[in-house]
Amino acid sequence: MKSxxxxxxxxxxxxxxxxxxxxxxxxxxxxxxxxxxNNPNPGIELWQAVRGKLDSPTATQVxxxxxxxxxxxxxxxxxxxxxxxxxxxGGQALLVVLLIILGVYAVxxxxxxxxxxxxxxxxxxxxxxxxIHWLVAGLFVILGITGLFLLLGRPLxxxxxxxxxxxxxxAASKEVHNILGPLFPFALIFMFVNLVRxxxxxxxxxAWVAKGGGMxxxxxxxxxxxxxxxxxxxxxxxxxxxxxxxxxYVLDFPNIASWVLATSTEFTQYRHVMGYAHVIHSVIAxxxxxxxxxxxxxxxxxxxxxxxxxxxxKVDSNWAKEHHDRWYExxxxxxxxxxADP
Amino acid sequence: MARMKFLCDAExxxxxxxCVTACKNENDIPWGVNRRRVVTINDGNHGERSISVACMxxxxxxxxxxxxxDCFYTTNDGVVLHDKDICIGCGYxxxxxxxxxxxxPDSGAFGSRGKMDKCTFCAGGPEQNNSVEEHRKYGANxxxxxxxxxxxxxCATKALLAGDGDRVSDIFRERxxxxxxxxxxxxxxxxxxxxxxxx
Numbered sequence: 001m002k003s004x005x006x007x008x009x010x011x012x013x014x015x016x017x018x019x020x021x022x023x024x025x026x027x028x029x030x031x032x033x034x035x036x037x038n039n040p041n042p043g044i045e046l047w048q049a050v051r052g053k054l055d056s057p058t059a060t061q062v063x064x065x066x067x068x069x070x071x072x073x074x075x076x077x078x079x080x081x082x083x084x085x086x087x088x089x090g091g092q093a094l095l096v097v098l099l100i101i102l103g104v105y106a107v108x109x110x111x112x113x114x115x116x117x118x119x120x121x122x123x124x125x126x127x128x129x130x131x132i133h134w135l136v137a138g139l140f141v142i143l144g145i146t147g148l149f150l151l152l153g154r155p156l157x158x159x160x161x162x163x164x165x166x167x168x169x170x171a172a173s174k175e176v177h178n179i180l181g182p183l184f185p186f187a188l189i190f191m192f193v194n195l196v197r198x199x200x201x202x203x204x205x206x207a208w209v210a211k212g213g214g215m216x217x218x219x220x221x222x223x224x225x226x227x228x229x230x231x232x233x234x235x236x237x238x239x240x241x242x243x244x245x246x247x248x249y250v251l252d253f254p255n256i257a258s259w260v261l262a263t264s265t266e267f268t269q270y271r272h273v274m275g276y277a278h279v280i281h282s283v284i285a286x287x288x289x290x291x292x293x294x295x296x297x298x299x300x301x302x303x304x305x306x307x308x309x310x311x312x313x314k315v316d317s318n319w320a321k322e323h324h325d326r327w328y329e330x331x332x333x334x335x336x337x338x339x340a341d342p
Numbered sequence: 343m344a345r346m347k348f349l350c351d352a353e354x355x356x357x358x359x360x361c362v363t364a365c366k367n368e369n370d371i372p373w374g375v376n377r378r379r380v381v382t383i384n385d386g387n388h389g390e391r392s393i394s395v396a397c398m399x400x401x402x403x404x405x406x407x408x409x410x411x412d413c414f415y416t417t418n419d420g421v422v423l424h425d426k427d428i429c430i431g432c433g434y435x436x437x438x439x440x441x442x443x444x445x446x447p448d449s450g451a452f453g454s455r456g457k458m459d460k461c462t463f464c465a466g467g468p469e470q471n472n473s474v475e476e477h478r479k480y481g482a483n484x485x486x487x488x489x490x491x492x493x494x495x496x497c498a499t500k501a502l503l504a505g506d507g508d509r510v511s512d513i514f515r516e517r518x519x520x521x522x523x524x525x526x527x528x529x530x531x532x533x534x535x536x537x538x539x540x541x
Contacts, residue, residue, distance in 0.1 A: 046352055046391050049383045057387075061359060062379040064442075070381050070395055071440050079404045079438040150410050150432065158412055167428040170411045174430045178454055254433075275437045
């Protein structure tokens with residue numbers, strides 16, 4: 001009992017300073033505070049302005065889009081996206097796509113013609129179509145490889161061949177990518193004009209998609225000149241191509257806004273604009289390359305007999321009958337069949 | 343080990359651009375490239391302050407982490423330098439740098455970006471110290487001669503300090519202790535009708 005009282009006393013004693021605080025603040029509140037300083041410390045505003053948090057006017061004698069910006073906080077965002085998203089996840093995404101393709105090939109194997117080759121060739125793609133296809137394809141492969149060097153070269157190639165050798169490859173990649181890149185949209189425009197008529201929606205396309213192009217359920221699905229999968233490829237190429245071309249021009253020509261939009265001040269190629277353009281460009285590029293992996297795989301390994309339509313322009317009549325039955329009917333009704341479809 | 347640092351005293355900088363000129367002259371920098379620049383906030387208004395800025399030689403330099411060819415390195419003095427033989431002039435360091443330090447001359451094909459150029463803390467590059475080749479690519483190597491960067495040496499008001507980070511912060515701390523900051527600064531009461539002086 002005695003010890004209990006002692007503890008009560010001790011707790012009370014330790015609370016005394018708190019009581020003092022209570023009365024002390026009461027006393028402080030009663031006395032009038034000295035007149036506040038009207039002028040805020042300019043140091044606070046200065047460092048907020050340095051970080052760009054106030055819209056203070058800044059000036060410098062150095063010319064440039066944003067040379068009067070002291071601290072560019074967007075740079076760190078771009079750095080973290082590039083280093084922890086684009087490089088590892090972009091590389092992994094392409095690897096996963098390759099593994100899926102390998103899996104599909106292992107499970108479903110090459111799709112051989114059920115009735116074998118007839119030996120009779122029919123025209124499928126005209127010379128113009130083939131030239132345009134290989135123009136787009138050639139530019140795509142060059143731009144894709146040089147772009148991947150710049151994105152993934154540091155983690156993958158420098159440990160193998162060293163900095164000096166990789167620098168030569170990267171410097172060449174940068175120049176080739178910058179010089180050939182601007183031609184890509186023109187190749188795409190040719191391809192669009194050449195193939196758009198055959199890639200519009202037709203009856204039967206939805207059924208083709210529903211059956212996975214014959215992957216699900218088995219058996220061939222009826223298709224015209226281009227099946228729905230090829231149409232998806234075409235429109236993906238066009239839309240990804242528009243995105244990659246716009247962002248590519250922004251990145252390749254740092255002053256293009258002042259040439260093209262000379263009258264507009266809405267769009268200026270600040271560093272963060274370039275950063276966003278780079279991120280969008282890279283994401284589209286990875287999707288585009290994954291799409292191209294799929295296209296190349298389907299046209300060469302998976303469906304034998306397809307590649308000749310883009311080399312000689314001719315395909316076996318049984319190939320046409322089995323894979324593009326409605327188109328085969330179409331060209332057969334045109335009797336002679338020597339005038340090639342685009 | 344010394345860690346080299348720049349510090350610009352915004353209370354002292356008078357925007358004379360002497361540091362910019364000294365830098366351009368000492369390092370023979372081409373037209374269009376400014377390794378150092380002076381930025382004035384609220385120019386002509388109340389609260390005007392100027393700050394001279396160049397490469398800040400970060401400990402965890404963002405430029406070095408985004409470089410696709412890994413051309414950056416940090417010297418034993420904590421100076422961030424790059425190898426122009428490896429640099430490809432892609433411009434990624436400029437996107438990542440908070441301070442806008444990397445500069446690009448128009449020397450690539452079709453006037454595209456050439457190899458990056460930036461403040462070296464007057465410490466040259468990877469070549470032989472004070473060789474002709476080093477001067478051509480990177481400018482002066484004053485550190486190897488036992489001197490500090492010329493921008494800071496030439497600063498008329500000693501606003502721009504350069505050198506060992508400990509020494510620089512000692513000097514700046516002494517200044518702040520002596521002159522105070524904000525409302526405690528000498529002259530504040532005169533400028534603002536004695537409102538700054540308490541009691």
